[in-house]
Amino acid sequence: MTDFIEGLPKCELHLHIEGTLEPELKFELAGRNGIDLPYASVEEIRAAYSFDDLPSFLKIYYEGMDVLRTEPDFYDLAMAYLRKAASQNVRYAEIFFDPQAHTSRGVPFDIVIRGLRRALIDAESRLGIRAQLIMCFLRDFQAEYAMATLLESLPYREWIVGVGLDSDEKGNPPVKFKAVYERARQEGYLLTMHCDVDQENSTEHIRQAIEEIGVNRVDHGVNALEDPSLVEAIRERGLGLTVCPISNGYVTDSMKADAIRRMLDLGLRVTVNSDDPAYFAGYVQENLVALADALDLSREDLVQLERNAFEITWLPRHLKDAYLAELDAYAAG
Numbered sequence: 001m002t003d004f005i006e007g008l009p010k011c012e013l014h015l016h017i018e019g020t021l022e023p024e025l026k027f028e029l030a031g032r033n034g035i036d037l038p039y040a041s042v043e044e045i046r047a048a049y050s051f052d053d054l055p056s057f058l059k060i061y062y063e064g065m066d067v068l069r070t071e072p073d074f075y076d077l078a079m080a081y082l083r084k085a086a087s088q089n090v091r092y093a094e095i096f097f098d099p100q101a102h103t104s105r106g107v108p109f110d111i112v113i114r115g116l117r118r119a120l121i122d123a124e125s126r127l128g129i130r131a132q133l134i135m136c137f138l139r140d141f142q143a144e145y146a147m148a149t150l151l152e153s154l155p156y157r158e159w160i161v162g163v164g165l166d167s168d169e170k171g172n173p174p175v176k177f178k179a180v181y182e183r184a185r186q187e188g189y190l191l192t193m194h195c196d197v198d199q200e201n202s203t204e205h206i207r208q209a210i211e212e213i214g215v216n217r218v219d220h221g222v223n224a225l226e227d228p229s230l231v232e233a234i235r236e237r238g239l240g241l242t243v244c245p246i247s248n249g250y251v252t253d254s255m256k257a258d259a260i261r262r263m264l265d266l267g268l269r270v271t272v273n274s275d276d277p278a279y280f281a282g283y284v285q286e287n288l289v290a291l292a293d294a295l296d297l298s299r300e301d302l303v304q305l306e307r308n309a310f311e312i313t314w315l316p317r318h319l320k321d322a323y324l325a326e327l328d329a330y331a332a333g
């Protein structure tokens with residue numbers, strides 16, 4: 001099955017570019033920027049990756065970003081991910097970035113987006129992998145800062161396909177960002193947001209995301225299964241769910257494999273993604289293998305997961321169809 005998964009044309013829709021910063025690149029960027037890291041080796045950095053919930057992960061994730069300072073740093077970060085993803089036959093990716101994690105420490109918005117954008121263009125022409133950017137707001141900052149970031153993004157509107165919401169969910173419900181999302185919609189952005197797993201008020205947050213914000217997709221959203229009315233709302237609207245099994249295993253009590261099985265059986269558009277692969281030790285290939293092992297997935301299940309993913313992409317219909325045809329040809333092969 002590992003070989004079948006390797007060849008499978010894949011699509012990744014829940015991937016934080018800052019969460020792809022591997023310890024090796026962290027050292028390289030620290031050296032380039034004259035920053036002293038409080039670690040002596042790559043192994044020491046990895047050993048410090050101990051987290052058992054979302055806040056403990058986020059603390060290490062934000063600390064790690066300090067080495068990202070210049071446009072070439074963001075280019076190298078994105079290029080490294082895209083190379084890795086292309087090597088796993090990821091054909092298309094929608095990539096989150098967290099501008100406020102950089103502007104809040106003095107790195108200008110345009111440095112971040114220009115580096116990422118240049119990598120996406122080069123990767124498409126050199127590696128044949130296509131990608132688009134989703135700008136995430138940090139939900140533990142004020143809504144006014146998110147709105148200012150949204151306005152700052154408008155000159156780059158054509159480089160960003162949609163907006164998302166991430167960081168610490170506790171006490172930061174979707175409705176806190178209602179006005180920001182309304183404006184984002186008016187500007188033509190598509191809308192998604194994290195409804196992280198096993199949070200305080202998870203089901204209420206999913207309800208708000210769907211009914212009050214009107215999202216086009218839900219990131220994670222596993223707890224929707226606890227409320228039949230949410231399952232119905234997700235099905236009725238055809239919303240996709242971007243689930244991240246290995247990440248779940250780090251920040252909650254399990255990979256939530258059984259929940260993914262149920263979502264598949266319910267015909268929901270559930271997908272498998274890597275979230276923050278440098279921190280959770282698994283890119284999309286490893287996530288699919290781990291899930292296939294846990295659930296004894298069939299080839300049809302795996303193809304269905306990727307069909308769901310290509311179907312819920314924020315691509316024009318003709319490109320979706322081209323990727324789906326590639327998938328069908330592989331499945332038939």
Ligand code: ADE
Binds near residue numbers: 019168
């Ligand atoms: N930022 C990066 N990864 C995240 C996650 N899994 N949940 C919330 N915020 C994040």
Ligand code: ZN
Binds near residue numbers: 166
């Ligand atoms: Zn995430």
